[in-house]
Every structure is written in C-alpha cells, then in structure tokens.
Amino acid sequence: MIAIRTTALTRVYETYEKSDGIWNSIRGFWDRKNIQKIALQPTTLEIQRGQIVGLVGANGAGKTTLLKLLSGLIHPSGGDAEVLGYRPWERKNEFLRRMSVLLGQKNQLWWDLAPADSFDLLARIYDLDRRLAKQRVQELATLMDCTQVLKVQLRRLSLGERMKMEIIGALLHEPDVLFLDEPTIGLDVVAQNAIRQFLTEYVKNKRPTVILTSHYMDDIAKLADRLLLISRGGLVYDGTVDGFIGKTESTQQIRFRYDSPLTDDLRVTSDEVLKKGAQEFQFRIQTKQLSEVVKTITGFGTVHDLKIEEADFEEVIRQFLETESRVQPSRNTH
Amino acid sequence: MLIEFTLWFAIFRGVHQLSIGGYAREYYLSYVLWAAFVARITSSWMYEFKMIEEVDSGSINGLLVRPMTFYEYYLSQLLGYKLITSVLSLIFPITVAYLWHLPTDFSRLPLALLLVTYFLILVHTISYCVTGVAFFINKVHSLTVAKNLGLWLLSGELFPLDLLPPFWRHILLNLPFSSAVYVPVGFVTGRVGISDVLQGFYSVTLGIVFFALLGNLLWTKGMRDYTGTGA
Numbered sequence: 001m002i003a004i005r006t007t008a009l010t011r012v013y014e015t016y017e018k019s020d021g022i023w024n025s026i027r028g029f030w031d032r033k034n035i036q037k038i039a040l041q042p043t044t045l046e047i048q049r050g051q052i053v054g055l056v057g058a059n060g061a062g063k064t065t066l067l068k069l070l071s072g073l074i075h076p077s078g079g080d081a082e083v084l085g086y087r088p089w090e091r092k093n094e095f096l097r098r099m100s101v102l103l104g105q106k107n108q109l110w111w112d113l114a115p116a117d118s119f120d121l122l123a124r125i126y127d128l129d130r131r132l133a134k135q136r137v138q139e140l141a142t143l144m145d146c147t148q149v150l151k152v153q154l155r156r157l158s159l160g161e162r163m164k165m166e167i168i169g170a171l172l173h174e175p176d177v178l179f180l181d182e183p184t185i186g187l188d189v190v191a192q193n194a195i196r197q198f199l200t201e202y203v204k205n206k207r208p209t210v211i212l213t214s215h216y217m218d219d220i221a222k223l224a225d226r227l228l229l230i231s232r233g234g235l236v237y238d239g240t241v242d243g244f245i246g247k248t249e250s251t252q253q254i255r256f257r258y259d260s261p262l263t264d265d266l267r268v269t270s271d272e273v274l275k276k277g278a279q280e281f282q283f284r285i286q287t288k289q290l291s292e293v294v295k296t297i298t299g300f301g302t303v304h305d306l307k308i309e310e311a312d313f314e315e316v317i318r319q320f321l322e323t324e325s326r327v328q329p330s331r332n333t334h
Numbered sequence: 335m336l337i338e339f340t341l342w343f344a345i346f347r348g349v350h351q352l353s354i355g356g357y358a359r360e361y362y363l364s365y366v367l368w369a370a371f372v373a374r375i376t377s378s379w380m381y382e383f384k385m386i387e388e389v390d391s392g393s394i395n396g397l398l399v400r401p402m403t404f405y406e407y408y409l410s411q412l413l414g415y416k417l418i419t420s421v422l423s424l425i426f427p428i429t430v431a432y433l434w435h436l437p438t439d440f441s442r443l444p445l446a447l448l449l450v451t452y453f454l455i456l457v458h459t460i461s462y463c464v465t466g467v468a469f470f471i472n473k474v475h476s477l478t479v480a481k482n483l484g485l486w487l488l489s490g491e492l493f494p495l496d497l498l499p500p501f502w503r504h505i506l507l508n509l510p511f512s513s514a515v516y517v518p519v520g521f522v523t524g525r526v527g528i529s530d531v532l533q534g535f536y537s538v539t540l541g542i543v544f545f546a547l548l549g550n551l552l553w554t555k556g557m558r559d560y561t562g563t564g565a
Contacts, residue, residue: 013561068562073395075558089557096401108396125400 003049003177003209004070008042008079011065039065041234042079047226049176050207054214054224054241056317062233063213067179070211071101083177097126100175104182108166109154115165116150119172126173133172140168144198160191167195171202180212184219196222217317229320245316252290253315255282255307256297266300268293274300338366355497361523364436365494368519371427372446373491375420376453376514381412382461382478389468389556392563404465405549409458416454420447437523446518449534453513456538459545466549469556490516496525507533510541 016032018025040062047053057063068074070081072088072095081088086095102108109118116137123133141147146164149157154165163183170178183199184192196219203210203223214220220227220241227244229237237244257280266274272283274297285293290308297303342362345354352358385408388394397404431438460481468474486492488511495506495516506512513534520526 014559064562071399073398073562074560091398093401096399099399101395101399103395106393106396108399122400125402 001049002046003051004047004081004083006043006045006079006081008044009040009069009076009081010042010078011040011069011074012077013037013039038233040069043235045228045235045238047209047211049209051226052203052210052212052224053226053228054212054220055228055230056213056220057230061230063230064181066230067101067181067211067213071099071179072096097173098175099177099179100170100173101179102166102170102181102183104163104185107154107162109169111155112153114151114153115168118154118169122169122172128173136172137168140171143201144168144194160187163187163191163195167198174206176208178208178210180210182214183212184214184216192216199223251284251319252287253282253284253309254293255305257304258300259302259304262300268296339363342366357525361437361525362494363434364431364438364523365519365525367427367430367436368438368522369491369515371423372450372515372519373489374423375416375450376457376489377482377485378412378454378457378461379478379482381408382464383475385461385465386468386474386478389465390472395562405462409455412458413454439522439524442522445531446522449513449518449531449538452535453510453538456510456541456545459542459549462549463545463552466552466556469552469560485511485514488512489514490519494520494525496520508537510537513538
C-alpha cells in the first residue's frame with residue numbers, strides 16, 4: 001500500500017537581489033532583479049507504508065524542501081503529491097493528526113513549559129485520551145531513559161534531553177507518517193546512539209512510514225531500508241544502501257611505512273606522489289588500481305605495516321556529497 | 335490615569351461650570367477610571383508582536399504541522415491571558431469607584447465586559463491580518479504601533495466620543511472601534527444606553543467578518559509564497 005506519492009513535484013523559490021544603500025532599497029520597489037532558485041526539480045516517487053526512507057544530500061540539495069512539501073509546510077510550484085491520501089499543503093486536520101514532523105534544528109515544544117505540560121497540551125490538540133497519553137509519555141520516556149526531566153522546564157534541559165522530549169512530542173499521537181529532519185544534529189555520540197537505538201526499536205514495533213534526513217550516515221545506514229540521494233534539487237539515486245555502495249566506484253584506503261625516509265619524490269599513480277623525506281603514507285585509490293599500486297610501492301623499498309581498508313558507507317556518501325555540493329545554478333529574471 | 339484625573343480637575347476649574355456636555359466632573363472621572371481599565375483589556379500589542387515574530391523567524395512551522403489553526407491557537411492564548419489579568423485588575427476600578435463614589439452602574443458591568451470580550455476577537459482578527467502582512471514585508475511591527483495609535487483615537491480612550499461634533503460622533507459610533515472603550519465604559523458610567531451596546535455588537539460582528547476575510551486573503555497568498563524558513 002502506498003503512503004506517499006509525488007508526481008513531478010516541483011518547488012521554485014523566488015527572491016530578488018537587494019543592492020546596498022537606501023536609494024537602491026527604494027528603487028527595488030519598482031525595479032528589481034528577481035532570482036529563481038529551483039529547490040526541487042520535478043520529482044516523482046512512491047513510498048510504501050511502513051517503509052523507512054533515508055534522504056541524503058548536500059546542504060541546499062533539496063532534502064528539507066521535499067520534507068516541507070510532504071508535510072504541508074510549503075506549497076509546490078508545480079506537480080502534485082499525496083500523503084496518506086491527502087494533499088499535504090491543504091493542511092486538513094485529519095491529515096495533520098496522522099503525521100508528525102521533527103525538525104532537529106527547531107524547538108517545537110513550548111520553551112517555558114515543562115515537557116509534561118507540553119505533552120498534556122499536545123494531547124488536547126490531538127484529541128487524545130489524556131490518561132492514555134500520559135501512559136504513552138511514560139513508556140516513551142522510559143525507553144529513552146529520561147523520565148527524570150519530564151517536569152523540568154524545557155529551557156533548562158540539555159540539547160540531548162530536549163531532543164528526546166521533542167521526539168516524545170512527535171510520537172505522542174502515534175503518527176502513520178513521520179518526517180525526521182536531522183534528529184541527531186548537534187548531539188554528542190552517546191546521545192546520538194541513544195536516539196538512534198530508540199528510533200530503531202520504535203519503527204520496528206510501530207511500523208510508521210518514515211522519511212529521515214541526517215548528516216550522520218550512521219543514522220541512515222542503521223535505520224533506512226531505502227535510500228534516496230538528492231542533488232541540486234533532483235533525485236540521483238533511489239535504492240538500497242548496499243545497492244548504492246555496490247553501484248559506486250569502489251575505493252580503498254591504503255596505509256604503509258618504509259623502513260627509512262624516501263630520498264626522492266616517487267610517483268605511484270597519476271594523482272599520488274610519495275614525497276621525499278617522508279616515511280609513512282596514507283591515500284585512497286580505486287579498487288581496480290590496487291594490485292598495480294601494491295606492486296609499485298613494494299618496488300620502491302621495504303614496506304612495513306601495510307593496511308588496506310575498504311571505504312564504508314559514510315565514506316562513499318562523503319565522496320558523493322563532495323562531488324555534488326557545488327553552487328546551484330540560478331535563473332535571473334527582470 | 336492620574337494625569338487624566340488632574341487634567342479633568344483642571345478643565346472643570348478653568349471653565350467654572352458644573353458640567354461639560356451635560357455631565358458633571360464625577361462622570362468624567364469615572365469615565366477615565368473605567369476607560370483605563372477597559373483599554374488595557376482591548377489592546378493586544380504583546381500577542382501581535384509574538385504572532386509577527388512566529389512568521390518572521392519561521393517558528394510558525396511548529397504550529398502549522400499541528401491539527402489546529404494559527405488563528406485559534408493565538409486567540410485561545412489571548413483570551414486566557416486577558417481573562418486572568420482582567421479579573422485580577424478589575425479589583426482596582428471597583429474599589430476606586432466605590433470609595434470615591436464615582437458614578438458606576440455595577441449591574442451593567444457584565445454586559446459591558448461581554449462587549450469588551452467580543453471586541454477582543456476583533457482585535458485578534460486585526461492582529462491576524464497584520465501578521466499576514468509579515469509574509470510579504472519584514473518588520474511589520476510598525477503597523478502594530480500605527481494601528482494601536484488609531485485605536486487610541488477612535489475608541490474613545492482619549493476622551494468620551496460624545497464631546498465630538500454630532501457628525502463625527504455618529505460616524506465613530508457606527509465604527510466597531512468605539513466598542514473598545516467608549517460604548518462599554520459609557521454604558522457602565524451612564525453615558526450610553528442599551529441600544530448603543532447592541533449597535534456595538536452589530537458593528538463589531540461586521541468588523542470581525544471584514545477583517546477575517548482580509549486576513550484569510552493575506553494568509554492564503556502568504557502561505558503560497560512561504561518558504562518555511564521565515565519570511
């Protein structure tokens with residue numbers, strides 16, 4: 001059963017160049033240079049119910065725009081979308097009751113209230129049975145080991161504790177569709193792991209449809225069963241995490257040490273030169289070059305501690321993002 | 335309020351008359367007392383600033399994804415806040431009116447306060463319109479200041495509207511803004527009758543409908559252009 005369907009969904013942001021000085025500001029009222037930025041190119045996709053989709057891309061690639069469109073925060077410039085049978089930007093209450101958005105970089109709970117009070121308010125907003133909602137809060141807080149902070153003002157909590165509270169707030173009404181935008185951003189490794197572990201358990205038990213964006217590839221690798229790679233507003237890969245690694249040109253990290261420093265610069269590949277005076281080396285090569293490179297470096301001297309490591313998902317994605325994260329082209333109109 | 339009290343004392347001393355516009359000094363003092371109280375209820379610059387800030391900063395996202403409307407969310411906050419502050423501050427004018435024997439018909443107070451509460455819905459609807467403008471223009475707080483200044487003049491907070499020439503009095507009484515101060519205060523202090531209060535309810539209703547339509551238009555267009563990162 002399909003939970004999310006988009007057909008040529010597009011979003012173009014329109015803004016204008018503002019020249020400096022007061023005169024130019026006034027002039028801008030009638031004579032301005034408009035800029036159109038394509039945040040999302042026509043995108044067609046289908047996501048099955050219960051699927052967990054990792055959405056990955058460089059900054060400004062269009063991930064958050066897609067999430068905002070699907071959660072009804074913004075209107076599209078073209079195309080159409082359906083989430084649980086609703087057009088998101090119509091923002092019907094029946095739709096909003098069945099989905100949830102967690103924006104890792106923004107507080108959605110009430111800053112001056114204790115989380116327990118915020119959850120009580122949310123229970124009323126979502127027309128939940130208050131006793132049941134309290135019970136659900138306790139369950140979720142126990143799972144995330146944060147029951148002790150439920151009655152402390154949100155503003156007095158640490159970033160990690162606040163994020164846990166935000167997650168409880170997002171899951172309180174047990175949404176069928178969950179949009180998670182950077183749920184672990186800015187957290188330390190311990191907090192990241194705790195939240196990752198909790199989300200893994202939660203999606204396994206409740207089976208909501210999830211779209212997850214994260215800069216931490218561990219989030220995607222551990223949670224997602226489908227990967228969408230987005231670049232310059234367009235989808236460039238749609239498949240599994242393993243499939244993406246397999247499809248990408250495989251690379252290897254090679255490390256070694258000579259028994260004495262080199263007396264000359266020595267070329268290993270067209271890109272890699274071992275510098276004179278150095279003794280330890282580390283660089284990345286394509287897998288197909290491996291045997292040739294090993295032969296070459298052993299020919300230069302006695303090699304010790306040779307280590308060859310395959311690139312992991314994080315590394316593959318990092319390389320992909322490095323290649324793709326260039327300035328997006330804009331269209332200027334007068 | 336003390337300044338206005340002093341002013342009316344000075345005016346009556348200067349004109350050497352026992353009444354102005356048919357009302358004795360005590361009526362003006364009572365008007366100033368109740369106008370100060372009612373005007374505090376019917377102004378909402380603080381909530382309007384908060385609403386504008388939500389759009390400016392993009393924190394409105396957190397509200398847009400909930401099954402409720404921005405309008406009703408802030409209206410409930412405003413009414414809740416005003417209920418508590420009004421009930422507490424009501425002690426002051428009642429005490430002063432009682433101790434100074436200022437003309438006040440306490441039996442009329444519930445209906446007057448009902449009109450004031452109803453007017454608060456209009457105030458909030460105007461705030462909703464101003465917030466809608468924030469989708470298109472930055473720093474629309476200046477509109478709040480201009481709007482409050484307009485209300486101050488048109489509502490009768492500055493002086494009782496019956497002191498105006500009949501033509502202007504007629505116009506202002508038919509506008510909903512007189513229901514912010516002049517009509518409810520005049521009703522409690524014996525300057526206007528029940529028919530003016532009913533007219534007040536009628537004109538406030540028209541005002542709510544007008545500004546609701548305008549707000550709806552601004553928000554529909556604003557949401558279409560909104561980028562989800564603040565205006």
